Amino acid sequence: MAREYPVEPYRIKAVEPIPVTTRAQRTQALGRAGYNTCLLRADEVTIDLFTDSGTNAMSDRQWAAMMVGDEAYCGSSSFYRLEDTVARYYGYPELIPTHQGRAAENILAQCLIRPGHHIPGNMYFPSTRVHLERNGGIFHDVIIDEAHQPDADVPFKGNVDPDKLHKVIAEVGADNIPLFWIHATVNMAGGQPISLGNLAEVREIADHHGIPVILDAARAVENAWFIKCREPGQADRTVADILRNICDLTDGATMSAKKDSFANIGGWLGVRDPSLAEAARGLVVVYEGMHTYGGMAGRDMEAIATGIEESVREENISARVGQVEYLGEKLLDAGVPVVRPIGGHAVFLDAGAILPNIPRDQFPAQTLIAAIYQVAGVRGVERGAVSAGRDAVTGENHYPELELVRLAIPRRTYTQSHLDAVAAGVIDLYNERHHITGGLRFVHEPPTMRFFQARFEPVNGALL
Incomplete structure (x- = not known):
């Protein structure tokens, strides 16, 4: 039986006409x-x-924030507000802004992936796979079998199968694996979440072999909500706390702010390793723009920062x-x-x-x-x-x-x-x-x- 329609936690202030066709x-x-x-x-x-992606309605506060966007070419104050907001909610101390998520994927892939490398992940996403393959990488799907079964009513179909992951490591060698690329949620499986317990197990395997874990965080807030609703022991925690827990189990993240952050454009790469951040900044100035705007206007960075704050409510x-x-x-x-x-x-x-x-x-x-x-x-x-x-x-x-x-x-x-x-x-x-x-x-x-x-x-x- 269909669920009751949820009451929207907002009211409409502006409307846009839509086409009606035959x-x-x-x-x-x-x-x-x-x-x-x-x-x-x-x-x-x-x-x-x-x-x-980028088709969301922004709030009045996001539109207002855009009016104070700092369009300075170097050292925009809007960048520092975004950097602080990402650090508070996602926990990554090093921020490289990009015009959208796939640009962050491109920069990260160029920094870490070389011909012959193997990259395990919980199912591919088209743009992610293109970037890793264009840099010579080979993708390995290590998601649980139930993720490939549409009728399998499993709460965390985005989970990694540890046995599959161990098998890839044994076959290709840890030295040939530059990262685990983990999606939360998994788009190609039907928007399915990964559990905190499973991500912690992936983290343990990664630490044992010295392999970094990179998160696709575009819909990590949605993943945090599913953890709150479905994972034992998580119901009394806030979404913001669970989101930070997810990110704390990873070494970095690519982000399309056009999803959870309600923005119409923008993204970022967040990492913990200062040397990786420096390499990424060297590429962002080639492909995107100065490392303190990265292909975004200051007003867009302001909208994203406000959107991050709204997303975890x-x-x-x-x-x-x-x-x-x-x-x-x-x-x-x-x-x-x-x-x-x-x-x-x-x-x-x-x-x-x-x-x-x-x-x-x-x-x-x-x-x-x-x-x-x-x-x-x-x-x-x-x-x-x-x-x-x-x-x-x-x-x-x-x-x-x-x-x-x-x-x-x-x-x-x-x-x-x-x-x-x-x-x-x-x-x-x-x-x-x-x-x-x-x-x-x-x-x-x-x-x-x-x-x-x-x-x-x-x-x-x-x-x-």
């Missing part, structure tokens, strides 16, 4: 976009659940995760196959179960999200074989066990009626799914992160 208009738009929702224009989308994170659960449970009640348990930032549809008649090489998830847009005007994103890319050696498609469609909910942006409309549209498509008799094939395939700019055509001439 199915015929959406069919034309889908054709122009090559059946890739990434290539749709925003004014062709009614409810946009493509991502929760219990009422904010409770309502945020509650919205996602509300949508997910409405779909589950209607029989739509959804990854369980519901994740922190998005509802993930099990495209393989919804379209079992579509072969993997016709990309069921890409097919499904195109069809959902056509029927409902809702934009999501594929998280399956298209996102996984091709094997760097054989050129064959990667076919991950999970073939998913992600419906990511921006923070403080949509209301209950919007989510009810999304649910109705997805359920309508689910009831029409037998009309989808063929999938999609590439007509243009970029070599890197192909899901952003690829173009497709229906194998059978039309989707629906």
Whole structure:
């Protein structure tokens, strides 16, 4: 039974009109976009659940903070406020600002990864994997098996399997592993959290072998909330305290502030090692800008600092995760196959179960999200074989066990009626799914992160 909709801990002060389109208009738009929702224009989308990154609504306090942004090229006071805020809430003493999270990944990868290195992690994320592979690294997925099972209702599907981790270390040697790259939450598994107990076990293994642990902290606040709700002994702790506990078990973090921190742009790399920080600052001035702004305006750093303070408030994170659960449970009640348990930032549809008649090489998830847009005007994103890319050696498609469609909910942006409309549209498509008799094939395939700019055509001439 669907959960009660959470009361939003805010009221609306400004509104933005959204487009309302017909199915015929959406069919034309889908054709122009090559059946890739990434290539749709925003004014062709009614409810946009493509991502929760940079699409959040900022608060009045964030907008006010932007007015005192210090735009000094060197030594901006806004940088020092951000540095202090990150140190207080995340615990990293060395801060390198970047224009967004993948820039931090790029700088960290260039500092630490060399050809022949092996990097274990709890499932890949596309941009992270690209950066480590472009620097010659080889990724090893050491997440628990249940993470690859959509129906497995396990509270911490983001956990690392210690046996898998030990096996990788034994096979390649600790000297060839520059870091463990740990995600909290795990996006590609359905927004699933890692437990504090498991992260502590990873830390112990890392310490034994002298390997640093790097955290993808973009949604670590959501992970902290799940720990509070699901992990024994954590219920009476604050989200801020748990977040700091997570970070204290790591040596550094990459951060896209466009997620938990409510910002529209920005990110950072936080580390403990002064020598690593100095190397990173040498690269940030090459790729991003001066090390005290790193590709961001002072006003953006002010907005992020305020957003960090707001992100750990219990009422904010409770309502945020509650919205996602509300949508997910409405779909589950209607029989739509959804990854369980519901994740922190998005509802993930099990495209393989919804379209079992579509072969993997016709990309069921890409097919499904195109069809959902056509029927409902809702934009999501594929998280399956298209996102996984091709094997760097054989050129064959990667076919991950999970073939998913992600419906990511921006923070403080949509209301209950919007989510009810999304649910109705997805359920309508689910009831029409037998009309989808063929999938999609590439007509243009970029070599890197192909899901952003690829173009497709229906194998059978039309989707629906």
